[in-house]
Amino acid sequence: MDRHNWDQQNYGTGFHDGAYQRKTSKRAVTDYGSSMVRWMRNRQPRYKGAPKVELERPSPSYIAQMMPPTAKPHHPADAIPAKHLHSSLNKARHAVNVVRWTPEGRRLLTGSYSGEFTLWNGTAFNFETIMQAHDVAIRSATYSHNEDWLLSACNDGVIKYWQPNFNNVKAIQAHTDPIRGISFSPNDAKFVTASDDATLKIFDFSGGVEESTLTGHQWDAKTVDWHPTKGLLVSGSKDHQVKLWDPRTGRCLTTLHGHKNTLTKTLFEPSRGQLLATCGRDQVARVFDLRMMRDICLLRGHEKEVSTLTWHPFHTCLLSTGGNDGSIFHYLLNEPNTPANTTTSIPPYDSADPKNAPAQTIYPAHRLQHAHDMPVWSLDWHPLGHILASGSNDRVTRFWTRARPGETDCFNDRWHIGGEAAEMLGTWDRRNGKRSMREEEEMEIEDEADGLVDQTMPSRNQATLPGLPGLTLPSANASTDNSSAPIRNGLPAPNNNLPPPPMIPPPGGIPGIDPAKFAELLASGKFPPPPPPGIHAQGFPPPPPLPPNFDFSKFPPGLFPPPIPIPPPPSQEPSPGGLPGLNDNPGGGGGGGSVRRRGPLPSQQESLKMEQQKGKYRPVR
Numbered sequence: 001m002d003r004h005n006w007d008q009q010n011y012g013t014g015f016h017d018g019a020y021q022r023k024t025s026k027r028a029v030t031d032y033g034s035s036m037v038r039w040m041r042n043r044q045p046r047y048k049g050a051p052k053v054e055l056e057r058p059s060p061s062y063i064a065q066m067m068p069p070t071a072k073p074h075h076p077a078d079a080i081p082a083k084h085l086h087s088s089l090n091k092a093r094h095a096v097n098v099v100r101w102t103p104e105g106r107r108l109l110t111g112s113y114s115g116e117f118t119l120w121n122g123t124a125f126n127f128e129t130i131m132q133a134h135d136v137a138i139r140s141a142t143y144s145h146n147e148d149w150l151l152s153a154c155n156d157g158v159i160k161y162w163q164p165n166f167n168n169v170k171a172i173q174a175h176t177d178p179i180r181g182i183s184f185s186p187n188d189a190k191f192v193t194a195s196d197d198a199t200l201k202i203f204d205f206s207g208g209v210e211e212s213t214l215t216g217h218q219w220d221a222k223t224v225d226w227h228p229t230k231g232l233l234v235s236g237s238k239d240h241q242v243k244l245w246d247p248r249t250g251r252c253l254t255t256l257h258g259h260k261n262t263l264t265k266t267l268f269e270p271s272r273g274q275l276l277a278t279c280g281r282d283q284v285a286r287v288f289d290l291r292m293m294r295d296i297c298l299l300r301g302h303e304k305e306v307s308t309l310t311w312h313p314f315h316t317c318l319l320s321t322g323g324n325d326g327s328i329f330h331y332l333l334n335e336p337n338t339p340a341n342t343t344t345s346i347p348p349y350d351s352a353d354p355k356n357a358p359a360q361t362i363y364p365a366h367r368l369q370h371a372h373d374m375p376v377w378s379l380d381w382h383p384l385g386h387i388l389a390s391g392s393n394d395r396v397t398r399f400w401t402r403a404r405p406g407e408t409d410c411f412n413d414r415w416h417i418g419g420e421a422a423e424m425l426g427t428w429d430r431r432n433g434k435r436s437m438r439e440e441e442e443m444e445i446e447d448e449a450d451g452l453v454d455q456t457m458p459s460r461n462q463a464t465l466p467g468l469p470g471l472t473l474p475s476a477n478a479s480t481d482n483s484s485a486p487i488r489n490g491l492p493a494p495n496n497n498l499p500p501p502p503m504i505p506p507p508g509g510i511p512g513i514d515p516a517k518f519a520e521l522l523a524s525g526k527f528p529p530p531p532p533p534g535i536h537a538q539g540f541p542p543p544p545p546l547p548p549n550f551d552f553s554k555f556p557p558g559l560f561p562p563p564i565p566i567p568p569p570p571s572q573e574p575s576p577g578g579l580p581g582l583n584d585n586p587g588g589g590g591g592g593g594s595v596r597r598r599g600p601l602p603s604q605q606e607s608l609k610m611e612q613q614k615g616k617y618r619p620v621r
Helices: 003-012 033-042 060-065 419-425 430-451 515-524 602-613
Strands: 083-088 096-101 107-112 116-121 127-132 138-143 150-154 158-162 168-173 179-184 190-195 199-204 209-215 221-226 233-237 242-246 251-256 263-268 275-280 285-289 294-299 306-311 318-323 328-332 360-362 366-368 376-381 387-392 397-401 453-456 595-597
Touching: 096 138, 096 387, 107 138, 107 397, 150 179, 190 221, 199 221, 221 263, 233 263, 233 275, 275 306, 285 318, 306 376, 318 376, 318 387
Parallel strands: 096 376, 138 179, 179 221, 263 306, 294 360
Antiparallel strands: 083 397, 096 107, 107 116, 116 127, 138 150, 150 158, 158 168, 179 190, 190 199, 199 209, 221 233, 233 242, 242 251, 263 275, 275 285, 285 294, 306 318, 318 328, 328 366, 376 387, 387 397, 453 595
16 A cells, blocks of 8 residues: 555544544654764864865755854854744743743743743754743743753742753742843853843842842843853843943943944954944844954844844854844845845954944845734754754744755745735645644644643552552552562552561560570571561560650660550441542542643633634634
């Protein structure tokens, strides 16, 4: 039977082995393993020049020869993410305010307006887990340089400490107003925050104690960043000013003027630290040279406010920006890309008077005009520099990557020229696009449901040991073979036929029995087990009762064992599979299963009720 018929027979009807199954669509997967292995095999020191491998050419046969961006330090254009990979969205949709790749690059962390953390797989881009991190909207998050800690900040001015396994170990009230930015120092000993109360605060990380408050902005502080190698801070405010600070003394070193509206992002270049990028609501992004303390590049092209920007982790001249109209532009600082009928400007470095020369105007090297439907709030590069993640107010997280050799259709898709134009060119089908989007949404819902399934627990009608989940009580018909005992939580089930512990005879022997015969029984291993409490075996006289006022403190500790309390008689008949007094069904419902599912998160349930009150999500699809 050929593959098509097999799929049609098993999935087309919706039933397979007596159970309903929905036809699953193909999921895009980006595997960088072969490219990294090829680069590690052929790389050599830079003083020896580029490795002697065949260059990539625009042909599908050269896909196997693709190299990672770090292998091409002089070809930043090859790292421009022009191709759409995947769109990920939660079951309960909320605006995505923060996107951050985990330090090892295996997952993407997103922070939403509802205060939730969501983890997406970094290779298949499917849902992994979700958790309620804050009670209100998450505004900023950053990883430490040693990759051991994560800090997140929210609208309530609360900062939370997270371990890599997302265990919340600490929470501090840093501000009373929303925190808009947070950044670690180069040695991770301190961190700085920017808030709507127009102040910057420096905290000691280990103690969570405020060390100093930096004042000087006349309006809300919208962004802050710590230099990757130096004791230098930069902040942007609603007062249109960019300020550089000394974190040791708290003094403002200088103020950079150039923007004519609110600053939205300030970011040092992470590789060398010589450049500073800023953007604002004046539709312009600027690049400052810290050695000259002036702007050297003026990035134009946006028709709306520039809401965020990010540097490439390896290429110092590749800068990506996101706009309020949902567009994402990529700039190459060494290529002006001047449009036709426009005068090309020269960089200040090449002018006769670099200090007073005007800044060079640079236009986008690549435009994703329709990347999102609403403002782009956050951008972040994968640590390897081959995937760009974007979070938007349209409640969607999207992944972008570079085009493979020979691919040209990706430049004429709906993300570049819009849905109507792409439909006219035949590069996008509206009906199939909606269907694939619906299938991806259903797959994300299924992944989210699978991710919320708790570990397998014992059945409700099966008695367990109190305080030890997964260990069942021994029954009369227990198996005598311990090797076949079931294993739960990594421990074998208790065996009821284990030999009793040996008894230690008292120093003077046991009255009523020959000491030689007693020693022979101990050596043979046929000594009878101890009798139950309250029943004395033949030949063992009961111990004499102690006086009522017997003082145990006069004797050495440990001589007399502690008294064993006798439980009261049960008030009900013991059930076949349990003990009297234990409620086998704590939920009160009938029946029981072996799988326990978590209930919906409070925020999801409340948001679903609010949407249902509006008349949405009522009919079952």
